[in-house]
Amino acid sequence: MKATSRATSSIPISVYIFAGVLLLRLVVLLRLTASPFLLPSQGDMHFYNDWALRILHGQWTDHRAFYGLPLYPYFLAVLYKLFGYSPFAPGFLQALADSGTAVLLHKIAGRVFGGVWIGLVAVAAWAFYLPEEAYSVILMPTALAVFIFWFVLWQIIKRETAPGLAFIFLLGLLVGFAATGVATLLFLLPLLLVVIFLKWPQPLRDRSFQLALLVLGVSLGLAPCAAHNYLAAHDRVLLSAHSGVNFWIGNNPTANGYPRMPPGMHAGQEAMLQDSVTMAQNAAGHEMKRSEISEYWATKARGFIRENPGAWLRLIALKIANFWNAFQYDDLSIITNLRLQGVLLPGIRFGLVAALALPGVVFAYNKFPLSRWVLAAVLLHMASLLSVFVTERYRLAAVPGLILFAVFGLTYFWNNLTNTNYTLSGCYLASLALAAFLVSIPKRDPSLWALDPYNSGWQALDSKNYPLARAKLQLAYAYVPENAEINFALGNLQLEQSDKTGAKSWYARTLRLDPGHEGALNNLGVLALEEERWALAIKFFQGALHASPNDGKTHYLLARAYQQNGDPASAQNEIQLALKLKPEQPEFIQLQSSLRP
Numbered sequence: 001m002k003a004t005s006r007a008t009s010s011i012p013i014s015v016y017i018f019a020g021v022l023l024l025r026l027v028v029l030l031r032l033t034a035s036p037f038l039l040p041s042q043g044d045m046h047f048y049n050d051w052a053l054r055i056l057h058g059q060w061t062d063h064r065a066f067y068g069l070p071l072y073p074y075f076l077a078v079l080y081k082l083f084g085y086s087p088f089a090p091g092f093l094q095a096l097a098d099s100g101t102a103v104l105l106h107k108i109a110g111r112v113f114g115g116v117w118i119g120l121v122a123v124a125a126w127a128f129y130l131p132e133e134a135y136s137v138i139l140m141p142t143a144l145a146v147f148i149f150w151f152v153l154w155q156i157i158k159r160e161t162a163p164g165l166a167f168i169f170l171l172g173l174l175v176g177f178a179a180t181g182v183a184t185l186l187f188l189l190p191l192l193l194v195v196i197f198l199k200w201p202q203p204l205r206d207r208s209f210q211l212a213l214l215v216l217g218v219s220l221g222l223a224p225c226a227a228h229n230y231l232a233a234h235d236r237v238l239l240s241a242h243s244g245v246n247f248w249i250g251n252n253p254t255a256n257g258y259p260r261m262p263p264g265m266h267a268g269q270e271a272m273l274q275d276s277v278t279m280a281q282n283a284a285g286h287e288m289k290r291s292e293i294s295e296y297w298a299t300k301a302r303g304f305i306r307e308n309p310g311a312w313l314r315l316i317a318l319k320i321a322n323f324w325n326a327f328q329y330d331d332l333s334i335i336t337n338l339r340l341q342g343v344l345l346p347g348i349r350f351g352l353v354a355a356l357a358l359p360g361v362v363f364a365y366n367k368f369p370l371s372r373w374v375l376a377a378v379l380l381h382m383a384s385l386l387s388v389f390v391t392e393r394y395r396l397a398a399v400p401g402l403i404l405f406a407v408f409g410l411t412y413f414w415n416n417l418t419n420t421n422y423t424l425s426g427c428y429l430a431s432l433a434l435a436a437f438l439v440s441i442p443k444r445d446p447s448l449w450a451l452d453p454y455n456s457g458w459q460a461l462d463s464k465n466y467p468l469a470r471a472k473l474q475l476a477y478a479y480v481p482e483n484a485e486i487n488f489a490l491g492n493l494q495l496e497q498s499d500k501t502g503a504k505s506w507y508a509r510t511l512r513l514d515p516g517h518e519g520a521l522n523n524l525g526v527l528a529l530e531e532e533r534w535a536l537a538i539k540f541f542q543g544a545l546h547a548s549p550n551d552g553k554t555h556y557l558l559a560r561a562y563q564q565n566g567d568p569a570s571a572q573n574e575i576q577l578a579l580k581l582k583p584e585q586p587e588f589i590q591l592q593s594s595l596r597p
Helices: 002-009 013-033 043-056 071-083 088-113 117-127 130-135 142-158 165-179 183-199 204-232 243-250 269-284 290-307 309-324 334-340 350-367 371-385 396-418 422-439 446-462 466-479 484-496 500-513 518-530 534-547 552-564 568-581 586-595
Strands: none
Touching: 013 088, 013 117, 013 130, 043 071, 043 269, 071 088, 088 117, 088 142, 088 371, 088 396, 117 396, 130 142, 130 334, 130 396, 142 165, 142 183, 142 371, 142 396, 165 183, 165 204, 183 204, 183 371, 243 269, 243 290, 269 290, 290 309, 309 371, 334 446, 350 371, 350 396, 350 422, 371 396, 396 422, 446 466, 446 484, 466 484, 484 500, 484 518, 500 518, 518 534, 518 552, 534 552, 552 568, 552 586, 568 586
């Protein structure tokens, strides 16, 4: 009995933390497997999953520069190869990484503030932080990036003297390689440079060697991505050519600090990237390399900044405010959807953490010098978003640090209160009141409030939950009735319920708001085909192809309309274009055979 007790007491507390957080994440993951959201049908998760499946089926490259960061899709493809096609395996590994983040949080708290209680409370807050509950189990690289971010910071905080040269090289290699999945991790490099030259005392010669090895490690980490773009695609792109369009989305006349799509672009990574290629090539009048497309959008963004410096500075201030605001801009609405489905455990949100963290920062800064490294990491991560935009998942990497400050602040207040130091207790409460006011300033743009019900409505529509889809989409419509995508979604809801007249009415409204809306034009074309109104179908499909000329399915549908309208030559031309885009599509081949004399 005593031997068992000694064995139990010898188990490090980190093991209990890891196991406890992992258990909670596995509960969420198992609930996810029983929900309609395990297999993604749209959005960024579908983008990564579809890319991974193409790799799994042998399409290692399309011989063009990456248009999206490639590490996570290749990671998924390896897991699918090893464990079969299921999002459960990546979700499990991400849950392991997230449990590792909890352990790092406890270690950093002990090193920075001393004792164990701040770390334990911080771990509990992280375990029940709602956004991380969601993003640690779905097909997104967020949890992996958060772990790497805080692993690097832990290496900085725990060392009073410089590590060996090999370790510096490996740290650079880790940051560079991980940046091929989440590029904002490169913003750790300024922190590492400051550490080398200010925190670790050593001769200048040694610092120079460390700097050289850090740069070498980062360069080798980035090398697979750059080599693909240079050698396989013959294009001068370091990481991904989608950086230009992201820069434009974050810096244009209609930007609001969140990923609001400029006119002509659709939401969702796959649709947005396709739109960015089409729009750039249409403007140029010819095919373009991915690097040229990226430069086209970056030039537009730089032009906006150069011509409107005052507006741009206000936009930067708005992004900073968005970063600290309690408003949850979850562009995937995955948090709301999983909460509605009962997948997530009850938990806390960003507003509470931020409000408690800000006074914690004020009182920790001088009292605990190591906390400045945590603050620097948080601010560097915030800075990494200012060139683009803020979303709930993008600011997740800063949350462990904010939780540390939040728990310290509460501990500081409680200690002063119990010691009857009412002056400092009052100062804390005043700081907390100001912080709560700042983070809770309301967002008055109705389109922001429409995002969650719109995305939730789409998800409900995909899962055939029509009453929920109607309730959510009608709420979104009440916020912004002039939004073309919401009108289109309501049309699809009517179509799914076999109300073709109602669907056509909503599609007509969509086209009044966006005359080139590809989805509405396509669906109206299909309805016209069913009604044997061939000329009208041709008109709608031609309009859809004007918006998206490389859509093989639309070329196929247009070929069918031409065939039925008695124009076999035009039908033959369209089906050849369709087969050029998708040469193995069975119905395309069948239609071509039927058109042969």
